[in-house]
Amino acid sequence: MSSLNAAVARVTDRIAARSRTGRQRYLDLMEREADRHRREMMGCSNLAHGFAAALEDKEAIATSRGPNIAIVTAYNDMLSAHQPYGRYPEQMKLFAREVGATAQVAGGVPAMCDGVTQGMDGMELSLFSRDTIALSAAVAMSHAMFDGMALLGICDKIVPGLVIGALRFGHLPAVFIPSGPMPSGIANKEKQKVRQLYAEGKCGRAELLASESASYHSPGTCTFYGTANSNQMMMEMMGLHVPGAAFVPPNTPLRQALTRAAVHRLAAMGKGGNDYRPMARVVDEKAIVNAVVGLLATGGSTNHAIHLPAMARAAGILLDWEDIDELSAAVPMITRVYPNGSGDVNHFHAAGGMGLVIRELLGAGLAHADVLTVAEGGMAQYAEEPFLDGDSLAWRPSPAESADPTMISSMAKPFMPDGGMRLVQGNLGRGTFKTSAVGEDRWTIEAPVRVFETQEAVSEAFKAGELDRDVIVVVRFQGPRANGMPELHKLTPPLGVLQDRGFNVALVTDGRMSGASGKVPAAIHVTPEALGGGPLSLLRDGDVVRLCANKGQLDVLADLTGREPALPGEAMFGTGRELFAMFRHAAGGAEQGGSAMLEMAGL
Structure with missing residues (x-):
């Protein structure tokens, strides 16, 4: 492993210096929260309300026999990416009991699909749905019943919103649990061709709908490398996933094993054990820089030029576009995933996926290795790939070389000398x-x-x-x-x-x-x-x-x-847009994250 790249070190130091006051204020708050919001401090009536419906777990929760895990879910069955989450809570409760823990659905957060609303009036609610998700996550976590957070979300504003909301409860450990991408559909070039033919009036709506339906066709995340899949990449780079969880397909034994491992890790990371890993310590300046580096190395979504500053602010960290620009000049782009290439995230995963990318970044000194993650093996474990050894989940080194050099290259032969x-x-x-x-x-x-x-x-x-x-x-x-x-x-x-x-x-x-x-x-x-x-x-x-x-x-x-x-x-009315007037009125600038909530909170 090489020494840390000078530009990465310089930007990280600059962010830390700029953020010193706000970051310390945040950490002090989290320390106070850890002391104040504990289940054993609750009144008996409060506690009884909290476990009244936990039919199989009442005694365990009442006596604090083990950690109680909050499930905050963005499930709905209109979003293909989130449809698999419908069965997760019951499975996760069983996984929790295996290690002497309990789990409850603490609350749901809204989850809109930008693919459904793009070009429609509803898209004007999209960015502020991130603030709404953060607020909803805060409501879910406000009951002081929990010792850890299992965050079920994938798509565009949902992961950033969950990160922002969960960070306000950063004295607790947190793991993000994805569900994986749908199988590949028609070739992306063919999809793009039909869209342009429709724009030119050379094919009709029926042909366009048939093409789109062949692309977006089953449960799982859409397979192009847009914001949803960039979210999953970032959760790996920030150490908030079980290693290698991002792009394993839904409804497979390996996917279920990764979800089980996530619940077991949450049970082990609580303050009552000997491996306390609060989210506030996992998401630090180095983790934010790692997320930016991953975004640049993979040619990820530009939406994160807005989301990353907002997420960082929730942890007391100030990130700006000059930081991203300087890192972009230092980080070569080593992947080409549609729309930057011909293959989708399934092809990317088959070529070596996040394990190979992270190994390349760590080997070149372009990512921080010395960070706290939810994995016991630290950032190095994210350079490995998960597999099933019989019925047991295990990890092995990622492939030494890309299985498809047109999808994933290397630092020695990058597709572009910078992050684009x-x-x-x-x-x-x-x-x-x-x-x-x-x-x-x-x-x-x-x-x-x-x-x-x-x-x-x-x-x-x-x-x-x-x-x-x-x-x-x-x-x-x-x-x-x-x-x-x-x-x-x-x-x-x-x-x-x-x-x-x-x-x-x-x-x-x-x-x-x-x-x-x-x-x-x-x-x-x-x-x-x-x-x-x-x-x-x-x-x-x-x-x-x-x-x-x-x-x-x-x-x-x-x-x-x-x-x-x-x-x-004129002002916007209809589709509920009038209800978001307060968000528009108070929103900050794009470089600060475009958030009304963070502006009004003084974060």
């Missing part, structure tokens, strides 16, 4: 440019802008032929305070068509695109957002903008002095 997530900034603000999915010949675009305020208006202009030229499409009033910062997936097919027609095209927006975004150059999450007079509000059609990932540039070449900022359209 760059900070662009200038007189239009600061944004994120994901270079890993974009050809290098398109990293610099200079063109007149066409300004829009909705995805629908872009689609109409595209269909009318108004964008058949070199153009930078600006979609503004899409930030957290304007409309909840939806993902703008409707833009990808038409902009991709324009690019294929030979035009120089780019997107600049204060909205979001996820790990599912593709080949069109884009400055996303631009902050300050247009609402409130941000520079994007001053742009007019025809202004020339220069976007350059090589130089980290986001500039308008026109003089904006004296211009009056444009104003957004």
